[in-house]
Amino acid sequence: MRRLTPMGVMILALLREGDMHPYEMVRLMRVRRDDRLLTITNGTLYHTVARLQRAGLIDEVGSDREGNRPERTTYSLTDTGRDTLVTWLRSELSTIDHPAEFRIALAEAHNLERGDVLQSLRSRRAALDEEHVSHRDGLIGARRDGAPEQVLVEYERQEVLLEAELHWIDALIARLEAEALPWGPAAFPNSDRYRAQRKAAQQ
Numbered sequence: 001m002r003r004l005t006p007m008g009v010m011i012l013a014l015l016r017e018g019d020m021h022p023y024e025m026v027r028l029m030r031v032r033r034d035d036r037l038l039t040i041t042n043g044t045l046y047h048t049v050a051r052l053q054r055a056g057l058i059d060e061v062g063s064d065r066e067g068n069r070p071e072r073t074t075y076s077l078t079d080t081g082r083d084t085l086v087t088w089l090r091s092e093l094s095t096i097d098h099p100a101e102f103r104i105a106l107a108e109a110h111n112l113e114r115g116d117v118l119q120s121l122r123s124r125r126a127a128l129d130e131e132h133v134s135h136r137d138g139l140i141g142a143r144r145d146g147a148p149e150q151v152l153v154e155y156e157r158q159e160v161l162l163e164a165e166l167h168w169i170d171a172l173i174a175r176l177e178a179e180a181l182p183w184g185p186a187a188f189p190n191s192d193r194y195r196a197q198r199k200a201a202q203q
Contacts, residue, residue, distance in 0.1 A: 006104045015076060015077035016111050058077055060073055062074045089112050125170070132166060135159045139156060
């Protein structure tokens with residue numbers, strides 16, 4: 001597998017929490033409203049599971065059948081899958097060239113340790129700051145050269161968005177540095193709500 005799709009990243013991240021069958025994966029994605037980030041269909045998920053298994057990123061660990069339900073195969077994350085997920089998250093968190101991938105990486109950033117996230121976000125912040133300065137100076141230059149304001153509205157919007165993201169990322173970095181935000185792969189699995197969600201998704 002040369003590259004991970006958003007669905008592939010989500011599946012690897014779910015299996016970082018524990019072994020699961022595809023039906024549980026779909027239900028957890030929907031409970032967590034992951035459909036805001038990608039289209040979730042059974043067909044796409046099962047196809048992606050098969051691709052991940054062929055690539056050696058996940059592996060079957062058992063199957064079961066209850067009552068009249070179809071047989072369900074349970075999958076586990078391999079060491080290669082874990083390393084691939086971590087590498088992908090670090091890369092996409094730190095760069096500004098892939099906005100759609102960044103949203104997925106941010107949603108799954110809790111699969112990285114706090115120090116990894118801080119390092120990646122600081123790299124992203126530096127790139128954002130450079131782009132913001134370039135965009136701001138370009139806008140100033142365009143106005144100085146007499147470009148009509150009506151052709152600069154998109155330019156203006158992007159400059160404002162870049163500035164807002166810099167404020168947001170500074171706040172997130174500060175929260176992580178102060179350890180005001182629980183973080184890491186083991187930061188939430190012991191909560192009653194988390195256990196209830198997992199149990200409900202397994203039904």
